Amino acid sequence: MTVGGRNLVILGIASVVIAFLTTGVSLALYHNSGDIYLDRSRPGYLPDEEEIEQDDNVKDEYVFDKTGTINDTVLEEYAENLQNEIEAIEAYKNPFSADALSDERLGI
Amino acid sequence: MKKIFFLFVMMMGFCLVLPAGAVSEGQKTAISENCDKIKETLRTVQHQDSRTRVYLGRHYETVLSKYITPLNVRLVENTMINSGLMDNQDSFSRTRNSFIIDFIEYQKGLEDLVATDCKTEPENFYNKLVKVRERRNVVESDTVVLKELIMTQLNLVKGLREQL
Numbered sequence: 001m002t003v004g005g006r007n008l009v010i011l012g013i014a015s016v017v018i019a020f021l022t023t024g025v026s027l028a029l030y031h032n033s034g035d036i037y038l039d040r041s042r043p044g045y046l047p048d049e050e051e052i053e054q055d056d057n058v059k060d061e062y063v064f065d066k067t068g069t070i071n072d073t074v075l076e077e078y079a080e081n082l083q084n085e086i087e088a089i090e091a092y093k094n095p096f097s098a099d100a101l102s103d104e105r106l107g108i
Numbered sequence: 109m110k111k112i113f114f115l116f117v118m119m120m121g122f123c124l125v126l127p128a129g130a131v132s133e134g135q136k137t138a139i140s141e142n143c144d145k146i147k148e149t150l151r152t153v154q155h156q157d158s159r160t161r162v163y164l165g166r167h168y169e170t171v172l173s174k175y176i177t178p179l180n181v182r183l184v185e186n187t188m189i190n191s192g193l194m195d196n197q198d199s200f201s202r203t204r205n206s207f208i209i210d211f212i213e214y215q216k217g218l219e220d221l222v223a224t225d226c227k228t229e230p231e232n233f234y235n236k237l238v239k240v241r242e243r244r245n246v247v248e249s250d251t252v253v254l255k256e257l258i259m260t261q262l263n264l265v266k267g268l269r270e271q272l
Binding site: 100 | 135138139142145146149150153155156157158159160161162163164167170171174175178179181182183185186188208209211212215216219234237240241244245247248251255258259261262265266268269272
């Protein structure tokens with residue numbers, strides 16, 4: 001093998017080793033930071049079709065303007081829209097309730 | 109009398125042998141026998157919780173960035189600083205961050221629980237399950253507090269309207 005050929009092999013091996021190391025570090029950071037638990041794009045956690053359809057149907061959301069005067073009409077509109085948000089949150093009944101991990105549910 | 113004394117000693121002995129929260133033999137057997145089914149249920153819970161967090165997290169973000177913060181900015185601009193609304197923004201922001209951190213801790217525990225061999229280590233599995241339940245309770249408490257803070261926001265705005 002020529003010197004050039006040997007250097008090419010060394011370069012190839014070094015590139016693969018560096019790629020493995022950087023990928024390993026990235027995955028470790030991704031896992032240890034907890035981002036993995038918030039990420040729904042990982043395999044097995046992708047949103048199902050029903051959820052995607054719901055997202056597509058979301059209308060332009062109300063945003064309270066940071067500028068302008070404060071009057072009764074503005075605050076009334078604010079309260080009405082905030083009430084809608086409350087209702088959307090309340091639609092999810094008993095989130096993270098203890099029942100899901102009870103002995104009865106798990107058959108223990 | 110002797111019988112009562114005997115029963116009392118037996119009960120005391122039972123309490124010493126099986127402290128509160130300990131796993132009974134029946135539970136150990138049930139865990140080992142239903143191991144696969146239990147793990148399947150836990151995985152389903154993992155997925156459902158992930159979905160719930162995204163749903164609620166999105167609404168919490170909307171409430172903070174599109175309602176609570178802009179209102180306070182606008183009130184400051186109009187020199188109508190409301191300490192109640194300011195405090196509520198601070199509390200909501202802090203609790204929302206806690207919700208994310210507590211959810212991560214809960215999911216880490218749940219992942220560790222799913223990885224535990226319940227067929228050969230039922231006691232260890234149950235002890236981990238108890239800890240996961242505690243973490244889940246913390247996440248649930250966060251959602252309750254956040255909902256209360258949104259209700260407080262609404263009431264404070266209603267109060268502000270009356271003052272105008």
